[in-house]
Amino acid sequence: MTLLRYTISRFVQAIPVLIGISFITFVMVNALPGDPVAIMLEGQEVDRETIEAVERRYGLDRPFHERFVTYMLGLVQGDLGYSFHRDMPVSQLMWIRLGPTLMLVFSAFVFALVTAVPLGVLAAKRRNEPTDHVSRLVALVGVSTPSFWIGIMLILIFAVWLGWLPSGRLVYPWRDPAHYGFDGRLELYYQTIRHLLLPMVALGTLQMATIMRIERSSMVESLQEDYVQLARAYGVPERTILRKHAFRAAQLPIITIVGLNLSTALGGAVLIETVFEINGMGRLLIQSIQQLDYQVVMGVTIVLATIFVIGVIITDISYAYVDPRVSYGDRE
Amino acid sequence: MNQNTILSVDGLRTHFYTEQGVVRAVDDISFDVRQGEIVGIVGESGAGKSVATTSILRLIEEPGEIVAGEITYQDTTIVGFDERSDGTLVPKDEMLTNRQMRSQVRGNEIAIIFQDPMESLNPVYTVGNQLQEFIELNRDLSGSAAKKEGIDVLREVGIPEPEARFGDYPHEFSGGMRQRVLIAMALACRPNLIIADEPTTALDVTVEGQILNLVSDLQEEYGTSFIWVTHDMGVVAEICDRVNVMYLGKIVEQGPVDEIFYDTKHPYTKALLESVPRPDRTVDELNPIVGTMPSAIDPPRGCRFHTRCPDAREACREVDPQFVDVSETPDTEHRTACIKYDDVGYWDSVPLEHASEQDTSYIDEDQRPENRDLEQTEGEP
Numbered sequence: 001m002t003l004l005r006y007t008i009s010r011f012v013q014a015i016p017v018l019i020g021i022s023f024i025t026f027v028m029v030n031a032l033p034g035d036p037v038a039i040m041l042e043g044q045e046v047d048r049e050t051i052e053a054v055e056r057r058y059g060l061d062r063p064f065h066e067r068f069v070t071y072m073l074g075l076v077q078g079d080l081g082y083s084f085h086r087d088m089p090v091s092q093l094m095w096i097r098l099g100p101t102l103m104l105v106f107s108a109f110v111f112a113l114v115t116a117v118p119l120g121v122l123a124a125k126r127r128n129e130p131t132d133h134v135s136r137l138v139a140l141v142g143v144s145t146p147s148f149w150i151g152i153m154l155i156l157i158f159a160v161w162l163g164w165l166p167s168g169r170l171v172y173p174w175r176d177p178a179h180y181g182f183d184g185r186l187e188l189y190y191q192t193i194r195h196l197l198l199p200m201v202a203l204g205t206l207q208m209a210t211i212m213r214i215e216r217s218s219m220v221e222s223l224q225e226d227y228v229q230l231a232r233a234y235g236v237p238e239r240t241i242l243r244k245h246a247f248r249a250a251q252l253p254i255i256t257i258v259g260l261n262l263s264t265a266l267g268g269a270v271l272i273e274t275v276f277e278i279n280g281m282g283r284l285l286i287q288s289i290q291q292l293d294y295q296v297v298m299g300v301t302i303v304l305a306t307i308f309v310i311g312v313i314i315t316d317i318s319y320a321y322v323d324p325r326v327s328y329g330d331r332e
Numbered sequence: 333m334n335q336n337t338i339l340s341v342d343g344l345r346t347h348f349y350t351e352q353g354v355v356r357a358v359d360d361i362s363f364d365v366r367q368g369e370i371v372g373i374v375g376e377s378g379a380g381k382s383v384a385t386t387s388i389l390r391l392i393e394e395p396g397e398i399v400a401g402e403i404t405y406q407d408t409t410i411v412g413f414d415e416r417s418d419g420t421l422v423p424k425d426e427m428l429t430n431r432q433m434r435s436q437v438r439g440n441e442i443a444i445i446f447q448d449p450m451e452s453l454n455p456v457y458t459v460g461n462q463l464q465e466f467i468e469l470n471r472d473l474s475g476s477a478a479k480k481e482g483i484d485v486l487r488e489v490g491i492p493e494p495e496a497r498f499g500d501y502p503h504e505f506s507g508g509m510r511q512r513v514l515i516a517m518a519l520a521c522r523p524n525l526i527i528a529d530e531p532t533t534a535l536d537v538t539v540e541g542q543i544l545n546l547v548s549d550l551q552e553e554y555g556t557s558f559i560w561v562t563h564d565m566g567v568v569a570e571i572c573d574r575v576n577v578m579y580l581g582k583i584v585e586q587g588p589v590d591e592i593f594y595d596t597k598h599p600y601t602k603a604l605l606e607s608v609p610r611p612d613r614t615v616d617e618l619n620p621i622v623g624t625m626p627s628a629i630d631p632p633r634g635c636r637f638h639t640r641c642p643d644a645r646e647a648c649r650e651v652d653p654q655f656v657d658v659s660e661t662p663d664t665e666h667r668t669a670c671i672k673y674d675d676v677g678y679w680d681s682v683p684l685e686h687a688s689e690q691d692t693s694y695i696d697e698d699q700r701p702e703n704r705d706l707e708q709t710e711g712e713p
């Protein structure tokens with residue numbers, strides 16, 4: 001019950017944050033150079049009247065604060081404006097583009113956690129032995145190599161040279177197999193994984209390396225705690241020590257870092273989507289900036305920020321779930 | 333060796349191989365523990381007390397290593413070495429394997445209580461979870477039987493409403509209550525010997541008194557032997573039967589508690605006793621030990637205490653003091669390692685120019701005897 005109340009209160013607290021983010025985004029997009037009406041009507045012979053008519057139609061003639069309020073009112077109703085370029089509502093565009101990005105980012109974190117946690121534990125257990133040195137070297141390379149470069153290399157090796165995996169585009173498991181010309185669900189899922197593999201690794205490597213380093217140092221520290229020593233002194237087998245006594249408390253920094261790194265992962269997704277030609281939020285953002293499609297830029301920014309805020313809240317809740325010392329704010 | 337001896341430590345050396353050099357944390361110590369008694373190991377921090385006790389459970393970690401000596405628990409060899417023809421030491425065949433140490437000794441025969449009750453319990457598991465796990469591992473109880481036993485022991489160590497507290501997390505207990513939980517863990521495993529490593533240091537005086545009383549009562553009830561590690565002579569006086577005084581990796585005096593207090597032989601023991609606050613002395617009369625303990629990497633030659641000993645003479649720098657029996661009566665077993673009591677020319681040699689008597693100018697202002705407070709001699713870091 002307390003955890004549920006904590007969850008609700010965290011979401012309530014996030015509302016002013018989201019309003020703040022929307023405001024800043026709105027201000028910044030409005031401060032950008034370039035006249036949207038001029039761009040929209042580019043290449044056409046227009047007179048002043050037409051321009052003013054267009055401005056009136058989109059409310060661009062009204063003062064800044066009025067436009068902000070209108071935008072915010074639309075926002076709470078799920079209306080993010082209209083994209084002139086793509087000739088569709090921004091919110092609809094978001095729905096199409098959100099899936100690929102979430103799938104990419106989520107799979108990258110799954111990949112990172114599944115590989116980094118066991119490796120980090122192993123390195124901590126064998127600290128200062130060859131296993132440890134190798135894994136630390138790999139982690140160092142991992143954190144210092146740009147993800148887009150890893151992406152390009154992966155394409156070169158696995159798609160171009162070896163021809164094992166496709167070089168770009170994703171297959172979406174929620175679509176109809178017939179859309180891709182596949183035989184059935186099974187082939188659809190198989191192709192989803194095949195297509196996701198390279199971008200997932202490219203985006204997840206940085207996360208994996210970061211998590212591995214933290215997992216290692218956190219476990220090394222945890223293995224020296226008095227309570228771990230006490231468990232040893234009471235004859236607890238080393239396996240149980242690693243799995244239970246040292247492990248759980250050592251995961252707290254990992255939870256924190258996963259939440260914070262959501263921002264770098266979303267940022268990385270922009271590049272990875274471009275490299276792998278994935279039609280997600282990131283690629284949309286880049287294209288919209290180039291096309292000066294302000295409504296879309298604003299929408300993408302707000303949606304990405306919201307994802308980040310939700311991610312941080314989820315990590316906070318997981319943290320509270322793992323660490324009983326976190327008070328839910330209804331005590332003390 | 334006495335008939336009732338359950339643990340004997342003989343010539344134990346535990347060294348740490350650090351980058352700065354070899355730390356001789358425990359350097360040839362011998363003592364034993366008999367059935368049902370509380371044996372004190374007392375000395376300043378850094379004397380090697382904890383290393384000595386962790387060696388008994390073979391829990392020394394890299395870069396530390398037990399390099400010599402024998403530790404015998406009842407009939408089993410915890411540590412033992414054979415000397416090969418080329419002089420190197422190899423572990424004895426009958427020495428317990430790590431697995432045997434874990435399953436036969438740790439917890440069920442020898443249990444330990446650590447110094448810091450705040451750090452000794454895992455913050456992310458309930459107290460009951462940890463207690464029950466240790467009981468299941470070390471006794472033939474499982475599931476609900478182990479839980480029931482855990483609750484009973486919690487009640488026994490004076491935790492109110494143990495059924496409800498069983499499911500609480502460590503942070504929901506006070507320091508004193510946590511130390512009771514740790515004592516409960518030790519007792520619940522029904523060991524023969526409990527090593528208490530400064531278990532009251534982190535607690536305030538009232539709570540310390542309560543814990544000491546509790547331990548005395550429980551000790552009478554269960555007949556468990558204790559090794560009580562402390563830096564506090566007051567605690568020693570209160571609960572110990574026999575005492576080992578440690579200085580810089582060596583035992584300098586050992587004997588029954590009355591002998592140590594009323595027939596003190598070693599100058600270090602004297603100094604320790606004089607630094608203890610007592611009702612019959614004012615704070616000004618307290619006489620803390622001069623200077624700090626030298627490093628165990630490069631301990632002073634001869635008697636290790638000579639750099640701080642008020643009685644030091646020239647001979648003390650050369651001769652490594654051997655244990656001498658100073659018992660008044662045959663079975664007292666009062667021994668000390670100070671050449672004042674040995675026939676090696678102490679009385680013919682000249683007193684050392686000593687920091688404590690002649691020249692104190694090189695000592696830092698706050699290290700001077702008159703400026704030091706008790707904390708600096710007695711406090712653990």
Ligand code: SF4
Pocket residue numbers: 598599600635636637638639641642643644645648653669670671672
């Ligand atoms: S041997 Fe000398 S220096 Fe050592 S304690 Fe005895 S008198 Fe002091």
